[in-house]
């Protein structure tokens with residue numbers, strides 16, 4: 001599914017948080033959304049997921065404006081893994097993942113064979129099969145995060161939006177998730193703080209700064225030392241690690257480097 005935003009802005013009283021963003025993500029693309037804290041990534045994702053109504057501009061799924069779509073119709077197209085979402089503490093892991101089937105079920109009917117098979121597959125893909133019967137409340141931060149990812153997979157959406165999904169995940173599960181996102185046929189937009197992971201696994205990157213989309217393109221075109229200094233205020237080099245994967249190396253903060261140079265005798 002193609003997901004697009006045309007001249008999208010979202011404001012709160014006195015402040016524009018997402019400012020005139022136009023973007024398009026092609027079916028099957030894996031796109032990383034990067035930018036400093038507070039640059040508007042989550043707000044943009046929430047607009048694209050239909051959870052926030054843009055102040056101006058339009059969100060389009062396959063060319064169709066979603067302004068009048070109800071939540072159920074949106075959920076049949078797009079799954080959203082938010083940062084630190086809480087869930088009813090009485091539920092077990094399989095029940096939380098099963099919530100991903102809600103948009104496809106008759107309101108009064110319980111889960112059918114297809115729902116159960118899809119939930120089992122989502123649990124397996126996220127390595128949660130053995131935890132299926134555990135109570136949500138007893139899970140670690142990383143296990144909760146993986147449960148939310150499994151819930152999104154159980155939605156079998158055309159497009160997955162994820163907001164910093166690698167938070168809380170150990171390195172194996174970070175790599176596993178990024179491999180899954182890079183290999184799926186679904187359209188993926190994932191907000192990431194780890195620029196090396198973003199460069200390695202994403203087809204393209206979108207860079208947000210102060211609510212604006214300031215760069216879009218292949219990782220090698222978006223991640224330049226000048227842009228990392230301007231936008232992230234870090235002194236960085238972009239190269240390859242020992243295995244030949246793209247890697248961003250940091251000398252320090254841009255201001256820190258200046259300050260330490262200044263105080264050195």
Ligand SMILES: Nc1ncnc2c1ncn2[C@@H]1O[C@H](COP(=O)(O)OP(=O)(O)OP(=O)(O)O)[C@@H](O)[C@H]1O
Pocket residue numbers: 012017035036037038039040041042043044
């Ligand atoms: N409902 C709101 N009311 C007022 N300000 C808001 C609201 N939602 C977000 N903001 C502000 O908008 C800015 C962008 O927030 P957003 O969460 O979109 O940034 P982000 O790029 O996802 O940041 P982070 O990397 O820290 O998660 C922040 O300064 C935030 O405080």
